[in-house]
Amino acid sequence: MLQNIQLVIDTAIADAYYMGKILYPENFKDIEPEKKINANHIPQTCGESENVSIFCDRVYWKAKTAMVMRSIDGKGISYSYAFEGSIDLSLDDVSICIAQGEMVAILGHNGSGKSTLVKHFDALLSLQKGSLKVAGLDANNTDRIWELRKKCGMVFQNPDNQFVSSIVDEDIAFGLENYDTPIEQIPSKVSEALALVGMSGFEKKSPHMLSGGQKQRIALASVLALEPEIIVFDESTAMLDPEGRKEVITTIRRLHDNEHKTIILISHYMEEAVFADRIYIMKNGRILAQGTPREILTDQVLLAEARLLPPLPVRIYYDLQKAGIILRHCPLTEEELVEELCRLN
Amino acid sequence: MPVELDQVSYTYAPGTVFEAAALDRVTVSIEDGEFVGIMGHTGCGKSTMIQLIAGLLVPSSGKVLLDGCDINDGGYRRGELRKRVGIVFQYPEYQLFESTVEKDVAFGLKHLALNSAEVRSRVAWALETVGLNYGEICRESSLGLSGGEKRKVAIAGVLAMKPQILILDEPIAGLDPVARDSFMQLLDRLHNGGTTIIIVSHNADILGDFTRRILVLNKGSLVMDGAVKDVFSDVAQMEALNLDVSRPRKIAHLLGQRGVAIPQDIVRYEELLTALTHLKKSGGLP
Ligand SMILES: Nc1ncnc2c1ncn2[C@@H]1O[C@H](COP(=O)(O)OP(=O)(O)OP(=O)(O)O)[C@@H](O)[C@H]1O
Ligand SMILES: Nc1ncnc2c1ncn2[C@@H]1O[C@H](COP(=O)(O)OP(=O)(O)O)[C@@H](O)[C@H]1O
Numbered sequence A: 001m002l003q004n005i006q007l008v009i010d011t012a013i014a015d016a017y018y019m020g021k022i023l024y025p026e027n028f029k030d031i032e033p034e035k036k037i038n039a040n041h042i043p044q045t046c047g048e049s050e051n052v053s054i055f056c057d058r059v060y061w062k063a064k065t066a067m068v069m070r071s072i073d074g075k076g077i078s079y080s081y082a083f084e085g086s087i088d089l090s091l092d093d094v095s096i097c098i099a100q101g102e103m104v105a106i107l108g109h110n111g112s113g114k115s116t117l118v119k120h121f122d123a124l125l126s127l128q129k130g131s132l133k134v135a136g137l138d139a140n141n142t143d144r145i146w147e148l149r150k151k152c153g154m155v156f157q158n159p160d161n162q163f164v165s166s167i168v169d170e171d172i173a174f175g176l177e178n179y180d181t182p183i184e185q186i187p188s189k190v191s192e193a194l195a196l197v198g199m200s201g202f203e204k205k206s207p208h209m210l211s212g213g214q215k216q217r218i219a220l221a222s223v224l225a226l227e228p229e230i231i232v233f234d235e236s237t238a239m240l241d242p243e244g245r246k247e248v249i250t251t252i253r254r255l256h257d258n259e260h261k262t263i264i265l266i267s268h269y270m271e272e273a274v275f276a277d278r279i280y281i282m283k284n285g286r287i288l289a290q291g292t293p294r295e296i297l298t299d300q301v302l303l304a305e306a307r308l309l310p311p312l313p314v315r316i317y318y319d320l321q322k323a324g325i326i327l328r329h330c331p332l333t334e335e336e337l338v339e340e341l342c343r344l345n
Numbered sequence B: 001m002p003v004e005l006d007q008v009s010y011t012y013a014p015g016t017v018f019e020a021a022a023l024d025r026v027t028v029s030i031e032d033g034e035f036v037g038i039m040g041h042t043g044c045g046k047s048t049m050i051q052l053i054a055g056l057l058v059p060s061s062g063k064v065l066l067d068g069c070d071i072n073d074g075g076y077r078r079g080e081l082r083k084r085v086g087i088v089f090q091y092p093e094y095q096l097f098e099s100t101v102e103k104d105v106a107f108g109l110k111h112l113a114l115n116s117a118e119v120r121s122r123v124a125w126a127l128e129t130v131g132l133n134y135g136e137i138c139r140e141s142s143l144g145l146s147g148g149e150k151r152k153v154a155i156a157g158v159l160a161m162k163p164q165i166l167i168l169d170e171p172i173a174g175l176d177p178v179a180r181d182s183f184m185q186l187l188d189r190l191h192n193g194g195t196t197i198i199i200v201s202h203n204a205d206i207l208g209d210f211t212r213r214i215l216v217l218n219k220g221s222l223v224m225d226g227a228v229k230d231v232f233s234d235v236a237q238m239e240a241l242n243l244d245v246s247r248p249r250k251i252a253h254l255l256g257q258r259g260v261a262i263p264q265d266i267v268r269y270e271e272l273l274t275a276l277t278h279l280k281k282s283g284g285l286p
């Protein structure tokens, strides 16, 4: 059996699974590879790997979240802007758990509570009810608020109001000075941060002269310079043109893949959530569902309940199905859709 | 009342170190009742162009004409312009500053000599139109809303004026997918009722679904102006300008490259779906 699993799950995931199972058996009791994966499920061609890959994804994050290193660990968080105990809750008993190095997308209708939730992560809002640990720090502990903010950086929507200085390197240095970085370390930290976002050489430019995508990457560099464990992007691509959007998304993915940052991405563009490890769906201040992109984004009923729309390839898949045309797998991206269409027979 | 730009150029802060030429000899005419999209990458001059149309900036050279009259002429009645041309800015939430949502939406109506019942019904209509519940939200503070909700309130404030020409700068950024769609349906209804609509957006799907004509700006010049189908026909050129075509168009393009005989003038979702079903029936898909 072990052999079969390793045929389809790469070694790292399998290791994580077994370690997780030994350490945290209760988290793994609903996952039984021995039952779900047998010789029939082993993909003959890559096209048949879908069930297996959904399964692997699930094992993977279960293992990861089980394995202690949690960047975000929130339980029973409720919040009201009006006053404590009000019935008008912007967050209503939200529990969320994000493993270190995970990339999680949060989707939800306008006013569903996404920004309210993530504002708890860097203590822009203080906890009214429930418990929250961010990078191991208790969000309730006001003595360590600056330490927490250093661990958890945020990039917002509007590229034009995130700057304090009219020179790029000063802007990044400003944040470092605020956190008492020894003065001699500042220049090297600034240039490292700029390199990470692909903006080396822009040190002496004015942020106002840059394109939207470049501005957002500078805002991101200011956050990165503090070497955070977690970076939250609250609709950071909403105002950008296609090029800027691509620049920012590519940068985010690189930080996830290479720098192993924990990424939390809020977006109204379902396509941007496709590349996340996991998706949370919010509705009216509650978590409605969570799962892999494939599980969540192909679930029409769930998305309708959340007042969201599936990505275009998923819509096409179901609409073609209605017209009697069956694609073998539900595609998530345009490229996958084109592949599926070309493979029809 | 048609809008005409005649050889309009605009330079910010001329003669200073911050001098920036934003628009370069743009000539274009938009007829009554048109639904026009404006595309172009950041900094190409879209916001500058619509502020010129709304009379908020004065051209460095050239003329902006409304109904044949130069709006920057000394004798032009500016009050008329304010009543007839409504503009929703790129960050409309910065237009909010009153203590309640109701007052914010009613703000522009002060100048229209309406009685209080009329004001209330316009405010209610505008809020319901953008998908907010008047009764629930009117007494709330605008500042205590989510990003998307603020944007809706700001848009309602402009709609309440019932302008004949409605100009919107990136209005759907920050709206959730359903709100985005119902907002565009709303613009479509206003358009069917005779309102001229000019919308700046990076969202090619939305422009493809709703507008009839697209203007493309590049570095301050008007480089394309035509029916949506025509503007989206040259995928390579749009890519060179760093712009998207609608996704149905892109998928048709990708299929075409794979040798599938699918029409290359597909712009909208329904067109793609019909073409795919048709292809399958006629054996055109492999
Ligand atoms: N500063 C505030 N004061 C009072 N109520 C607020 C405040 N900010 C948000 N709210 C309310 O809390 C709820 C959740 O808002 P939040 O900003 O978290 O939503 P969101 O999911 O980020 O929405 P969007 O997609 O529009 O950005 C909404 O009902 C909103 O009206
Ligand atoms: N207030 C301003 N002062 C100086 N330059 C400006 C100002 N607003 C815009 N610009 C410049 O004018 C050009 C066009 O900007 P804008 O019309 O805002 O473009 P778009 O809306 O297409 O992104 C850009 O080069 C921009 O930097």
Ligand SMILES: [Mg+2]
Pocket: A114, A115, A116, A234, B146, B147, B148
């Ligand atoms: Mg928000």
Ligand SMILES: [Mg+2]
Pocket: B046, B047, B048, B090, B169
């Ligand atoms: Mg603009």
